[in-house]
Amino acid sequence: MLDPQQCRSARLARDARFDGRFFIAVETTGIFCRPICPATLPQERHVRYFESAVAASRAGFRPCLRCRPDSAPDSPAWQGPQTTLSRAIRLIDAGALQQSNVAALCDRLGIGERYLRQLFQRRFGVSPKAYALYRQCLFAKKLLHETALPVIDVAHASGFSSLRRFNDAFKRQMALTPSDIRRQKRRNAALTVKLAYRPPYQWERLRHFYALHLIEGLEWVDERSLGRTLRQGETTGYFDAVHDPERHQFVVTLVLSELGDLSAIVRQIRRMLDLDADTAAIEVHLRRHLPELPLAEGLRLPGSWGVFEAGIRAVLGQQVSIAAANRLIQNLVDHLGETDAGGRRRFPTAGAIAASDLAFLKLPASRRETVRRLATAWDRGELGEDPRQWLSLKGIGPWTANVVAMRGNGDPDIWLDGDVGLRRALARLETPVDIATASPWRSYLTMQLWNQIL
DSSP states (O other): OHHHHHHHHHHHHHHHHGBBBEEEEEEETTTEEOOOOOOOOHHHGGEEEEESSHHHHHTTTTOOOTOOOGGGGOOOOOSSSSHHHHHHHHHHHHTHHHHOOOOOHHHHSSSSSSHHHHHHHHHHOOOOOHHHHHHHHHHHHHHHOOOOOOHHHHHTTTTOOOOHHHHHHHHHSSSSSSHHHTTSSOOOOOOOEEEEEOOOHHHHHHHHHHHTTBBBBEEEESEEEEEEEETTTTTTEEEEEEEEEOOOOOOEEESSOOSSTTHHHHHHHHHTTTOOOOHHHHHHHHHHHOOHHHHHHHHOOOOOOHHHHHHHHHHHTTTHHHHHHHHHHHHHHHHSSOOOOOOBBOOOOOOHHHSEEEEEETTTTHHHHHHHHHHHHHHHOOSSSOOGGGSSSOOOOOOHHHHHHHHHOOOOOOOOTHHHHHHHHHHHSOOOOGGGGGTTHHHHHHHHHTTTTO
């Protein structure tokens, strides 16, 4: 948490770089806001600062309808080394407690329920269930503001099993009713959401990376936007994300077969675009420990849609050039990917890859078997989303597992030891670089070095 003086300076300047890092509650109105709220600035003696929207809500404040805390970039709680709490937050945000219960979540984390509750109580002052419920309501509020979905569809998309339960929970958590929100918005026929980030944001380099690895039919990129087809649970569809640099956001239009997985899909898009990184803080750390390294401001981690796709792409990219890897992945998508009504292709399912002999791929037989072995294990549910568990599979080494962790999970602290491109970039530097000092941001060091050669 920033100290009160830092928070005061940031709110008085309405500095977008601090958006989502803290929230401002005003005791005279009972409302909490983002640092960039356009409302008249309250006097400091009436202000309280909170690290999260959950904590502000728990203290009895309701969200501002002008700056909309639900639209703020997520807090940087996930940043730094992997921890049990950050993994629990990621799973809950992906819907783990909507699909199951706390006991099942603890089994996935390998900890006891009491310990998990202690972690959430210390961090947020609430239980895991209360945290999950608030996140559901915050996402519902975003949909009520930004889409024309009927309220019953908003409830379903937010993970509620009934409209009555949704209305009760929403009023209890937000101190507002869904009707109160709808009276504040213009109707819009498209399913469009706005996803904010903290500047600086190096869109040109992210766009270049995606264009360099583009698979036709699966993905599309132009000067202002990128999009792709998707599959999440039982939901299929596609999205287009248009960059709006003036408002520090992406305007994302989604076309989906159903809405039950919408929250998880939005979280995936945020991860693909790396919208929750505090790049200013990351670069301060890198400059402090690696002053000899030239840095580009606002570089982000480009993500794959999920760990399975990242894994297949990484295996096909072993020991070949980017162009050669693209050709192999394109062949895989063309042969085994499903085609939607618009002629777009989806990435093949694990079952489709496992069932194919992959003879159309011009690869050594051992590499084809690695692809099939990975797909078979994933299809049978034998692999988790932690790529370090994949090392037991023949053909999956540390480099491949690390690529998957960085691009499939958004792990901020990955160093791709042995990567040819990184060796080339390091060789250009006049003085040696101590890689260890870049932790916990070695993934961003990787992107900085790749940026010099790609």
